[in-house]
Amino acid sequence: MAVEYVKYVDVTKCDGCRACMVACKNWNDLPAEPQDFLGTMQSHANVSADTWNVLTFVEHENSQGNLDYLFRHSSCYHCADAACEKVCPENAISYTDTGAVVIDQDTCVGCGYCVQNCPFDVVQLKTYKDENGKEYRKAHKCTMCTDRIDEGLQPACVTTCHTGAMEFGEKDAIIKKAEQRVKEIKERYPNANVYNPQGVGGTHTIYVLAEKPSVYGMPEKPKVPTSAVLWKDYAQPIGKLMVGGVTMALAGAFVANKFFDKDGKVGPHDDGGEDHE
Template structure:
């Protein structure tokens, strides 16, 4: 079994320098994305197809009546059980041996189901034009610098983090460090916790948070949509065993349009709590 790796983000050490954002832009050759002034220290409202990680900023009144300035490195969580992978009708999204979740642009058809079903809102579609001027779309998001990992390097954001708010290593080691850190900061931050949500099988980007996830705009209990589980884990394998490929493709298109689009999501039992 391949060794699982995790990016550990300790928000209590982050000083808001945004070096992680710059490193990500530089390594992945992502274009600048001018933004309107947001009225805070935060430069971008959310991640996008051209900005794969964002430094978020929250002013929070703590339990002692004081004011805390909370920063958080925000990017793809790389879920162990990723909704985007489940709903992709072209199998364009897959897991790597490092635990990262990546998109194959050669297979992506820009349907948008991954964007609509991500419980963290970290996938976006980007518009492109071919040599004839025809427009098409491809999904984009953080890759956890899988190309760097394959060369024995760490993610660009991790290597540039000067206060040591991010680390990358084997899962068990990172979890142990997270637990130790939470115990160290509990006196100052009574609500300190580890964010590694079970509803998506855990994540390969885990956080040490000073406050509850919702304070940072993160979903408290994110889950893979029920329709995605039924389709990927039950209906699709059974269907492939019973019918031909062409028929299965037609069935797949029907199910995808019925359950994975925004209208279909309105019928989810849990309502699909989405924040980022």
């Protein structure tokens, strides 16, 4: 098995310069997105189909009663057990040998099930028009710059970070580094922690946080929806053994519309085409 790599983000070293956002836009040739003023230093409310990483800003009163400005590089977490991969009816989402979660744009049909089930609200849909003016959609998100990694390079966002807040390396070494860093900053940040949630199998973006995840707008204990697990690990394999491909696809679409819910709840859904920002 290939060596797994992860991105390391130490938020205590981030100065909010947004160079990571610019580098991502430039390398991936992503268009600019005019934004309304949010009333804060933050430029975008969330990641989108055309903005794959966002620098978030949070004003927080710490345990000593002082005001902290908390910055965080926010992008796809690249879960080891990714809900988006589980629910994709076209198998358009897969894992690379190094651990990144990627979307095959040629296979994606824009159904939106990945958007509905991502625990982090990262995957987003973009609408296009074909030569006849007919609209169609594709799912987009951070690719961890797999094209760069394949050439022995690091993700664009990592290479441009001037404070050393981001690094990229082998998973085991990065996790040890994160754990050691938390020990070093505990006196200043009593709530410091390593964010590598096991409910999604761990992630390939490892954070050193100064405060609890919820302070940064991150889920405390994200997990793969139960409906996604049942579909991918049980219903789909059994169905393929029992029925033909066409029947399975129709049944799959019906089950997906009825049961795919990121909270694991059972209930009807719409066509899955709405953005969740």
